[in-house]
Amino acid sequence: MTAVDPNLxxxxxxxRVRQVAALGRRAVRDKQGLFLVEGPQAVRELLRYAAPATDALYVTEAAAARHTDIMGLAEEAGVRAHACTEQVLAAMADSEAPQGMVAVARRVDVPLEAALDAVGDDGFAVVLTNVRDPGNAGTVLRGADAFGAAAVLVSAASVDVYNPKVVRSTVGSLFHLPVSVGTPVPELLSACRARGIRLLAADGSGPTSLPDVDLHGAHAWVMGNEAWGLEPETLALCDDAVAIPIQRAESLNLAMAATVCLHSSAAARH
Structure with a gap:
């Protein structure tokens, strides 16, 4: 197990505590290129899949004793663990229950072209356009990871994927697959088209029912804002608008709809 810095x-x-806590603000994250990773599960996945991005690890003595596997991963990665009290950890963290462990990491997003390379000729991705809710964005990213999506493409004007609530909602999936951020919607969709990636708009009023869509070949699910959905200009850039058949509920929220669509893409490959 890695040695914890004795300077409690x-x-x-x-x-130092103020500097770490300041990463809860987007302006500070953007300036420093750093973000918070809170809780054992997220820290474990950071160290497993993106260890070089780890800038620092802060851990209580109780958490270090409880999570010897994580401490071992930190040692293998050459990450120094700083011992701190529960009060200090609480002051650093954005959540009310960081479970004794907070890491500071450098950004892990990739250029758009690299994300599109990952999709290739037969992969599928999800595009988030103007998605503002951190919980929704994180849940979609987690679903994309769970169902084998090749990439997640987050447009400009969407929530910051390094918002602590987004990072927590992904439960470590942020470190498992390529995530591209910050491209305006028209450019993002045009880049997909140039790569031969079909654009399927998830739209409750779409003319095509989900069971009738051919989900073989490279494609991307285009998801809209939680309140107003997809803008007409965005719909016009998509190859098809697809509705999920539902029995009684008035509609599905963004995260639920994305989960159903991503599962359908995964099922088509089995």
Whole structure:
């Protein structure tokens, strides 16, 4: 197990604690290129899949003793663990229950072209356009990971994927697959088209029913804003608009709809 720095951090008002806590603000994250990873599960996946991005690890003595596997991963990656009190960890974290462990990591997103390379000729992806809710964005990313999507493409004007709530919602999936961020919607969809990736708009009023869509070959599910859905200009850039057949509920929320669509793409490959 990696040795924990014996210089116990006990002052919740110290400069270091303030600097880590400041990463809860987007302006600070954007300036420094760093973000928070909270809780054992997310930290474990960071160290397993993106260890070089790990900048620092802060852990209570109780958590270090409880999660020896994570401490071992940190040692293998050459990441120094800083011991801190529960009060210090609480001051650093954005969540109310960080479970004794917080890491600071460098951004892990990839250029759009690299994400499209991952889709290739037969993969599938999900595109988030103007998605604003952190929980929805994180859940979609987690679903994309679970069902084998090749990439997640997050448009400009969408929520910051490094928002602590998004990172927590992904439960480590942020580190498992290529994520591209910050491209305006028209450019993003045009880049997909140029690669031969069919664009399937998830739209409750779409003329095509999900069971009738051919989900073989490269394609991307295009998801819209939680409140107003997909803008007409975005729909016009898609190859088809697909509705999920539902029995009684008025509609599905963004995360649920994305999960159903991604599962359908995965099922088509089996």
């Amino acid at each position: 951090l006990s002052n919740a008002r110290s400069d």
